[in-house]
Amino acid sequence: IEEKNSAFIRDTMEGVNSADISALLDELNADMAKYVIDILDNEVGAEIIEDLEEDTRTKFLENFTPKEVADYITEMDSDDAVDIINELPAKTREEVISEIIDPDTAAHIHELMRYDEDCAGGLMAKEMIIANLNWNIVQTIEEIRRQRENVDRIYSVYVVDDKYKLLGKVSVKDILLANDNTHISEIYDDDVISVETYMDEEEVADIMRKYDLDVVPVVNLQGKLVGRITIDDIVDVITDQAEEDRQLMSGISSDVEEDDTIWVILKARLPWLIIGLVGGIVGAYVIRGFEDQIQTITGLALFIPLIMATGGNVGVQSSTLVVQSLATKSVFTDSLGKRLLKMVAIAMFTGLVLGSISFLVVYLYGEVKLGLVVAIALQAVVLLASFTGTATPLILDKLGINPALASGPFITTANDMLGITVYLLIANLLL
Amino acid sequence: IEEKNSAFIRDTMEGVNSADISALLDELNADMAKYVIDILDNEVGAEIIEDLEEDTRTKFLENFTPKEVADYITEMDSDDAVDIINELPAKTREEVISEIIDPDTAAHIHELMRYDEDCAGGLMAKEMIIANLNWNIVQTIEEIRRQRENVDRIYSVYVVDDKYKLLGKVSVKDILLANDNTHISEIYDDDVISVETYMDEEEVADIMRKYDLDVVPVVNLQGKLVGRITIDDIVDVITDQAEEDRQLMSGISSDVEEDDTIWVILKARLPWLIIGLVGGIVGAYVIRGFEDQIQTITGLALFIPLIMATGGNVGVQSSTLVVQSLATKSVFTDSLGKRLLKMVAIAMFTGLVLGSISFLVVYLYGEVKLGLVVAIALQAVVLLASFTGTATPLILDKLGINPALASGPFITTANDMLGITVYLLIANLLL
Structure with missing residues (x-):
C-alpha cells in the first residue's frame, strides 16, 4: 500500500x-x-x-x-x-x-x-419488492428484474392493494413454482406479521424473535407499507441492549469503550462512584450514631463488612432475576402473592444458612451474644435486600426506566446503608 | 376448550x-x-x-x-x-x-x-437446497420443487462438486432471472463464507454478525457441505450469552429463572453468597488485627464502609470495560503499556476526586489527620481495584473461563478485603 x-x-x-x-x-x-x-x-x-x-x-x-x-x-x-x-x-x-x-x-x-x-421507522429500509394484488406472475417477475439493482437479498415479495395497504406476502419460491398466468391474489399468504413505524426497536426485536422472522414489513398508522426491517439490524439491537444492561449493572453511566479518551471514561465512571461515596459518608454518620457501643463492645465493628457485603450480594441477585424475567417477558403462572411468598421463603432459608455459619464463627471467637446479633442481623438484612432488590426493578420498569439500573451500584449502595443501620439497631436492642 | x-x-x-x-x-x-x-x-x-x-x-x-x-x-x-x-x-x-x-x-x-x-455441528440443520456444479437451471428448479416440502425458506442454493465439496452459492434471484439452459457453473458465486462443524457457537455468531449473514453453510474437515445454520439460531446464542454474562455478574451460579423451584434458585444463589460471607469473615479478622487502633482512634471505624464500597465499585467498572472489549473483540490501536498508563491515569484522577471529597467531609467533621488517611487510602484502593479489575478478566479469558465472572461478587469480595487492609495499614502508618 x-x-x-x-x-x-x-x-x-x-x-x-x-x-x-x-x-x-x-x-x-x-x-x-x-x-x-x-x-x-x-x-x-x-x-x-x-x-x-x-x-x-x-x-x-x-x-x-x-x-x-x-x-x-x-x-x-x-x-x-x-x-x-x-x-x-x-x-x-x-x-x-x-x-x-x-x-x-x-x-x-x-x-x-x-x-x-x-423506533421501527428508524431501523427500516425502503429497498423491497412490492407486488400489486392484481398482477400476474409475469408482471411480478418483471418487477423483481427492475428492482434487482436495488435489492440485494429478496426475502419475500410484499403484496399491496392500489392504495399501498399491506395485504400479505408471497415467497420467491412460490413465484418460481407458479404458472405464468397465475395472479398474485391466488397465491399470496394473507397471514403476515407487521410492525408499526412508531414501535420501539426492542419491541420489534421481541416480535421478530418470537415469530422467528428474518424480515418484517413496516406499516404506518394507515396500514400503508412503508419499509422493512431485517434481522441483521435486530442482532445489533440485541447486542447493544446487552451492552447497555451490562454498563448499568456496573455503574458506568454512558456508552464508553476502553479506547475512548481518559476524559470520556472519567465522565462515565465518576457519577456512580460519587453516589457510592455519598452512601459511604451516610454510613459513617450512621455508625457515629452508635459510636458508644462500638467503643464498648469489642467485636461489633468487625462484622460491619460482612453485613454490608451480604446485603449487597443478595440485593443484586434478586434484582437480576427480576430484570431477567422482565427482559424475556416471561408469563408468570404464579400470582403476585405466591411470588412474594416464594421470595420470603428463599430469603428466610438464605438468612438461616448464612446466619448459622456466621454464628458458628463468632461463637468460636468466643462471643455468644454477638454471634446471635450477627445472625439475626444477617437474617433481617437478607430479607430487606431481597425485598428492595425485587421491588426496585419492578418500580423502575413501571416508570419507564431500564430496570437493569437496579442491579448496579444503586441497589448495592442502598443495601449497604440499610444493612449497617439494621445491624447496629439490632445490636443496640440486644446488647 | x-x-x-x-x-x-x-x-x-x-x-x-x-x-x-x-x-x-x-x-x-x-x-x-x-x-x-x-x-x-x-x-x-x-x-x-x-x-x-x-x-x-x-x-x-x-x-x-x-x-x-x-x-x-x-x-x-x-x-x-x-x-x-x-x-x-x-x-x-x-x-x-x-x-x-x-x-x-x-x-x-x-x-x-x-x-x-x-458447536456449529449442534446448531446446523440438514434442510437446504444443493445444486451440482454441472446442472442447468431446469435441473436446479426441479430440485427446488422436489425439496419444497422440506425447506421452508430458501436462502441460497449451495453449489457443490460431485464429491459434495462446497464450491459456492447461487441466489434464488439469479436462478429466477437466468436462462433455462444456463449452467450453474456459469452463474454461481464462489465467494462463500462457511464455518466448520467443530467451531464454537459464539465464533459462528461473531462470523455471521461480522459478515451480516442470514445463513451460513457448514462444512466438515474435508470441506464437504454437511448443513447450514440460520440467523434465528444465532439470535438465541447471542441472547443466551447476554443472560449468562448477566448471571455471572450478579453472582448466580447457574441458569435459573424466577419461576424455578425454591431449591433450584437457592442452589444457584447460595455458593456466591457463602463466598462473600467468607470474605466478610476474613475482613473481620483483618479488622481485629487493628483492634487497638480502632478502640483508641474515634472515627477510624466510621469510614470502613466508604472504603469498601468505593473499592468494589471501581473494580466492577474496570472489569466491565475489559469484558466488553473482549466480547466485541475490539482491535486495540494502543499498546499494552499505553493502556496500562491510561488505566493508572484514570485511577489517579478518580482517586483525587473521591479523596478530595472525603477529605473535605472528614475535615469538616473535625479530624484533619484522619481525613488525610481516608483520602490517601481511597487513592490506593482505587488504584488497586482498577488493577485487579483490569487484570482478572484478562487472566480468566486466557484460562478459557468466561471473563464476565470477574465483574461479579468475585471482584467485589476481593476488593472489599483488599480495601480494608490497605485502609487500616495506612492508618497504622500515619496515625
Whole structure:
C-alpha cells in the first residue's frame, strides 16, 4: 500500500470480503484508507464504509468531498445510508444530501430521516419488492428484474392493494413454482406479521424473535407499507441492549469503550462512584450514631463488612432475576402473592444458612451474644435486600426506566446503608 | 376448550400464529394442551411444540406416545428435531427415534445427534437446497420443487462438486432471472463464507454478525457441505450469552429463572453468597488485627464502609470495560503499556476526586489527620481495584473461563478485603 501500486491492490482485494477489508482499514491512517477505497469499485467502497467502526468512519469521511460521500451513499441500503448521514456534522449532512443525484434515493433518505433512531421507522429500509394484488406472475417477475439493482437479498415479495395497504406476502419460491398466468391474489399468504413505524426497536426485536422472522414489513398508522426491517439490524439491537444492561449493572453511566479518551471514561465512571461515596459518608454518620457501643463492645465493628457485603450480594441477585424475567417477558403462572411468598421463603432459608455459619464463627471467637446479633442481623438484612432488590426493578420498569439500573451500584449502595443501620439497631436492642 | 368443541377450536385457531398458540398452551394444563394439538394439523402441531417453553414441553410430551412424538418431529427442521429429542429421557429418546418412518429424517437426526450442542455441528440443520456444479437451471428448479416440502425458506442454493465439496452459492434471484439452459457453473458465486462443524457457537455468531449473514453453510474437515445454520439460531446464542454474562455478574451460579423451584434458585444463589460471607469473615479478622487502633482512634471505624464500597465499585467498572472489549473483540490501536498508563491515569484522577471529597467531609467533621488517611487510602484502593479489575478478566479469558465472572461478587469480595487492609495499614502508618 505504501508504494501506491493500485493494480496490485485491486487484484489483491478482489474476492476478499468487504468486512475483512474494513477491519484492515480500521488500522490504517485516513489518507491511505481513502486511497484504497478510491481504487475500488463504488459498490465495494460503499460496503467497506458501512463496515468501518463509527469513530474511524467519522475521521475517514472528513477527507471526502460531499459529492464523493453522496456517491457512496447512493450505493447503500437506505437504512444504512441514513445512519451514516446522521453521523456527519450538520453542515456536511446538508451538502451530502444536496449532492445525491438519484431522486428516489434522495426521497427515501428524506423520509427515513424523519424517524427517531430507536423506533421501527428508524431501523427500516425502503429497498423491497412490492407486488400489486392484481398482477400476474409475469408482471411480478418483471418487477423483481427492475428492482434487482436495488435489492440485494429478496426475502419475500410484499403484496399491496392500489392504495399501498399491506395485504400479505408471497415467497420467491412460490413465484418460481407458479404458472405464468397465475395472479398474485391466488397465491399470496394473507397471514403476515407487521410492525408499526412508531414501535420501539426492542419491541420489534421481541416480535421478530418470537415469530422467528428474518424480515418484517413496516406499516404506518394507515396500514400503508412503508419499509422493512431485517434481522441483521435486530442482532445489533440485541447486542447493544446487552451492552447497555451490562454498563448499568456496573455503574458506568454512558456508552464508553476502553479506547475512548481518559476524559470520556472519567465522565462515565465518576457519577456512580460519587453516589457510592455519598452512601459511604451516610454510613459513617450512621455508625457515629452508635459510636458508644462500638467503643464498648469489642467485636461489633468487625462484622460491619460482612453485613454490608451480604446485603449487597443478595440485593443484586434478586434484582437480576427480576430484570431477567422482565427482559424475556416471561408469563408468570404464579400470582403476585405466591411470588412474594416464594421470595420470603428463599430469603428466610438464605438468612438461616448464612446466619448459622456466621454464628458458628463468632461463637468460636468466643462471643455468644454477638454471634446471635450477627445472625439475626444477617437474617433481617437478607430479607430487606431481597425485598428492595425485587421491588426496585419492578418500580423502575413501571416508570419507564431500564430496570437493569437496579442491579448496579444503586441497589448495592442502598443495601449497604440499610444493612449497617439494621445491624447496629439490632445490636443496640440486644446488647 | 372445556367443552371440547373441536370444530370451534379448529376454526378459531386457523390463521392464528403458532407462536401465539404456544404462549396460550404454556398456561393450560398438559391434558387440555394435548387435546388442542391433536385437533390441529400435524405441521401446525409441530410448530407449536417447537415454540413451547422447555419446561412445558417436557411435561407435555410425557402424554404422547413415542409414535406421536416421532410424527411431529418428522415435520420439524432437523436441528429443532434433535434439540427436542435431546430433551427427552434416554429411554423415550430411543423409542421415538425407532418410530421415525422417513429414512432421510432418521439419518439426519442420527448424524446431528453426534455433535456437541454448543458447536456449529449442534446448531446446523440438514434442510437446504444443493445444486451440482454441472446442472442447468431446469435441473436446479426441479430440485427446488422436489425439496419444497422440506425447506421452508430458501436462502441460497449451495453449489457443490460431485464429491459434495462446497464450491459456492447461487441466489434464488439469479436462478429466477437466468436462462433455462444456463449452467450453474456459469452463474454461481464462489465467494462463500462457511464455518466448520467443530467451531464454537459464539465464533459462528461473531462470523455471521461480522459478515451480516442470514445463513451460513457448514462444512466438515474435508470441506464437504454437511448443513447450514440460520440467523434465528444465532439470535438465541447471542441472547443466551447476554443472560449468562448477566448471571455471572450478579453472582448466580447457574441458569435459573424466577419461576424455578425454591431449591433450584437457592442452589444457584447460595455458593456466591457463602463466598462473600467468607470474605466478610476474613475482613473481620483483618479488622481485629487493628483492634487497638480502632478502640483508641474515634472515627477510624466510621469510614470502613466508604472504603469498601468505593473499592468494589471501581473494580466492577474496570472489569466491565475489559469484558466488553473482549466480547466485541475490539482491535486495540494502543499498546499494552499505553493502556496500562491510561488505566493508572484514570485511577489517579478518580482517586483525587473521591479523596478530595472525603477529605473535605472528614475535615469538616473535625479530624484533619484522619481525613488525610481516608483520602490517601481511597487513592490506593482505587488504584488497586482498577488493577485487579483490569487484570482478572484478562487472566480468566486466557484460562478459557468466561471473563464476565470477574465483574461479579468475585471482584467485589476481593476488593472489599483488599480495601480494608490497605485502609487500616495506612492508618497504622500515619496515625
